[in-house]
Amino acid sequence: MSLERIRALGFSERDARVLWEHFDDAERRGKASHGHARITWLESLEGLEPAARPERVESAPGFERWHGRGALGYLTLAAICDAQLAAPPVEARLVVAERCFPTGHLGHWVRRLADGRLLAMLTATSPARLAPPGLAEPKLAGTNPLAIGIPSSDGRPLVADVSPARATWGDVIAGLAGEADVVPFGGEQAHKAFALAVGLQALVDALVREPGHAAVLLVAQPSADPVPALRQAAGGARLPGDS
Amino acid sequence: MSLERIRALGFSERDARVLWEHFDDAERRGKASHGHARITWLESLEGLEPAARPERVESAPGFERWHGRGALGYLTLAAICDAQLAAPPVEARLVVAERCFPTGHLGHWVRRLADGRLLAMLTATSPARLAPPGLAEPKLAGTNPLAIGIPSSDGRPLVADVSPARATWGDVIAGLAGEADVVPFGGEQAHKAFALAVGLQALVDALVREPGHAAVLLVAQPSADPVPALRQAAGGARLPGDS
Numbered sequence: 422m423s424l425e426r427i428r429a430l431g432f433s434e435r436d437a438r439v440l441w442e443h444f445d446d447a448e449r450r451g452k453a454s455h456g457h458a459r460i461t462w463l464e465s466l467e468g469l470e471p472a473a474r475p476e477r478v479e480s481a482p483g484f485e486r487w488h489g490r491g492a493l494g495y496l497t498l499a500a501i502c503d504a505q506l507a508a509p510p511v512e513a514r515l516v517v518a519e520r521c522f523p524t525g526h527l528g529h530w531v532r533r534l535a536d537g538r539l540l541a542m543l544t545a546t547s548p549a550r551l552a553p554p555g556l557a558e559p560k561l562a563g564t565n566p567l568a569i570g571i572p573s574s575d576g577r578p579l580v581a582d583v584s585p586a587r588a589t590w591g592d593v594i595a596g597l598a599g600e601a602d603v604v605p606f607g608g609e610q611a612h613k614a615f616a617l618a619v620g621l622q623a624l625v626d627a628l629v630r631e632p633g634h635a636a637v638l639l640v641a642q643p644s645a646d647p648v649p650a651l652r653q654a655a656g657g658a659r660l661p662g663d664s
Numbered sequence: 665m666s667l668e669r670i671r672a673l674g675f676s677e678r679d680a681r682v683l684w685e686h687f688d689d690a691e692r693r694g695k696a697s698h699g700h701a702r703i704t705w706l707e708s709l710e711g712l713e714p715a716a717r718p719e720r721v722e723s724a725p726g727f728e729r730w731h732g733r734g735a736l737g738y739l740t741l742a743a744i745c746d747a748q749l750a751a752p753p754v755e756a757r758l759v760v761a762e763r764c765f766p767t768g769h770l771g772h773w774v775r776r777l778a779d780g781r782l783l784a785m786l787t788a789t790s791p792a793r794l795a796p797p798g799l800a801e802p803k804l805a806g807t808n809p810l811a812i813g814i815p816s817s818d819g820r821p822l823v824a825d826v827s828p829a830r831a832t833w834g835d836v837i838a839g840l841a842g843e844a845d846v847v848p849f850g851g852e853q854a855h856k857a858f859a860l861a862v863g864l865q866a867l868v869d870a871l872v873r874e875p876g877h878a879a880v881l882l883v884a885q886p887s888a889d890p891v892p893a894l895r896q897a898a899g900g901a902r903l904p905g906d907s
Contacts, residue, residue: 443835444699446735463770481725481726481754481755482724482725482726483724483725483726483755483756483757483758484726484754484755484756485755510725510726511724511727512726512758513726513758514725514726515726515755515756515758515882515884517887519876520900535811540867540870540871542867551902553898553902559897559898559899559901561894561897561898561901561903567810567860567863569864569867569869570862570865571863571870571895572870574699579862579863579866581859581860581862581863581866582841582851582859583856583857583860584856587853591691602800606850606853607849607850607851607853607857608682608850608851608857608894609851610830610849610850612827613827613849613857614826614850614856615737615823615904616904617810617826617828619822619824619894619903619904620810620812620814620817620820620822620824620904622812622890622894623814623891623894624783624785624821625814626888626890626894627783627814627815627887627888627889627890627891628783628884628886628887628888629887629888630888631885632888637746639758639882641758641871643870643871644760644870644871644872644873645870645871645872645873646868646870647866647869647870648866649727649867651804651862651865651866651869653806654802654803656802657798658796658799658802658804660804660862661858661862661863
C-alpha cells in the first residue's frame with residue numbers, strides 16, 4: 422500500500438505519514454495530479470535525502486526564514502505549519518522557505534493552518550514552464566499556485582487554491598494532460614494568468630537569499646469570521662475548497 | 665483641465681495632485697477604466713468628504729492597521745505608501761486598511777513602493793459583482809484585483825496587476841464593457857478566477873474589524889534582485905507592467 426511504499430524510501434514514520442496524508446488528501450479532493458501518482462515519482466527521484474531536516478534560520482517579530490536543507494518541500498511546509506500553529510503570530514508573520522520543493526497542492530497546507538484558526542496565503546515556485554500566451558518560449562515562470570485559507574467558525578474553512586496554468590506539471594505526471602497544455606489559463610485573457618505567474622515568481626525570487634525553488638507564506642490572526650455568511654449567501658453554490 | 669476639476673471638488677492641493685497622478689497614470693498605462701472617467705464619477709458621488717484624513721490606528725512590529733475615516737481609498741493608500749516608504753519594515757509588514765474604497769488601479773500603489781525599493785503585494789475589495797461561473801447570482805465577490813510590485817536594480821520594477829474579472833466595473837463606468845461582462849475571466853476555467861476573487865474577498869473580510877470595502881497590503885524588504893535577469897530571459901517579450 423502507499424504508506425508502505427513511502428516508508429520503503431527511508432523516511433521516518435512521522436515523515437512518511439506527513440507525505441502520505443498529503444498525497445491521500447490530494448487524491449480524495451480530486452487533485453490526482455498531486456496524489457498517489459507522486460509516490461511513483463518520488464521513487465524515481467535521484468538524490469532523495471529522507472533523513473534531511475528543514476531548519477528555521479531566522480526568526481523576528483512578523484518574520485521567519487526557513488531553509489529546506491535537502492528535505493522535500495512537503496516536509497519543509499509541514500514543519501513550518503507545525504511551527505506556526507505552535508507559536509502563532511501576534512498579528513501577522515511572513516515566512517520565507519528557501520529551497521522548498523516540491524510543495525504539492527498548497528491548499529493542503531493552508532487548510533491545516535485554517536483548521537488551527539490561522540488565516541494563510543501561500544505560494545511556491547517550480548521549474549519555469551510558462552511562456553507568454555501564444556508562445557512556446559521563453560519559459561519565464563513556474564506554474565506557481567496561490568492558495569488562500571480562511572478559518573470559519575462553522576468548522577469548514579474556505580480554501581482557494583489556484584494555479585495560473587491550464588494544466589500543471591502534476592497533471593502531466595499523472596497522465597491527465599500533455600506538456601502542450603502547460604500554458605497560462607484564460608484563453609484570450611491568458612495574459613492575466615501569465616502576469617500572476619510571473620508576479621508570484623518574482624515575489625518569491627526577490628525574497629530568497631539563495632536561488633532555487635522556494636515558498637512564501639503569510640499567516641495572520643483573523644479579526645472577523647466572514648466565511649459562514651459567505652456560505653449562506655452562496656446558497657447551494659459550492660465555495661472554493663468545499664468537497 | 666482634470667486637476668482643476670478635482671480641486672473644484674474641495675480637495676487640498678496635495679490630495680488633488682495624488683488623485684490626479686493616479687488617474688493620469690492609469691490613462692497613460694492604457695487603464696482608461698481607472699483614468700479620467702473616474703473624475704466624472706467622483707463628481708457624481710454623494711457624501712464626498714474631501715477634508716477627511718485616514719488614520720493609522722494600530723502599529724506593531726510587522727503589522728499596521730489603518731482606517732479611512734471617510735477619506736477616498738486612493739488617499740488612504742497614498743498615505744499608507746508614504747508611511748511605508750518613510751519607515752520601511754525591518755523585514756516585512758502586513759498593513760490592513762479598513763474602510764478603504766475606491767482604490768483604483770492597484771499597480772499604481774505597488775509601483776510607488778517598488779520605486780522606493782520595497783516589495784509589495786496588494787489587494788482590495790469592492791462591491792460584490794462576481795457570481796460563480798455561468799450564473800448571474802449569487803454575487804459573492806468583488807472584482808478584487810491582486811497587484812504585485814518587485815523593485816529592480818535596472819530602475820524598471822515588475823508590476824503585475826491582475827483582476828479576476830473579464831471586465832471590471834471601471835470598464836463599465838468608462839463605457840468599455842457592459843455589466844454582463846463583469847464575470848470571472850477564463851472561459852472554461854473561470855472557476856479559477858472565481859476562486860481567486862472569493863479567496864481574496866474572504867482574506868480581506870477576515871482581517872478587518874469593521875465590515876466594509878478594505879485593502880490589504882504586504883510590504884517587505886527584498887533579499888534578491890531577480891527582475892533584471894527575468895527581463896533578460898524575456899528577450900523582447902513584454903513583462904507585466906512594462907510600458
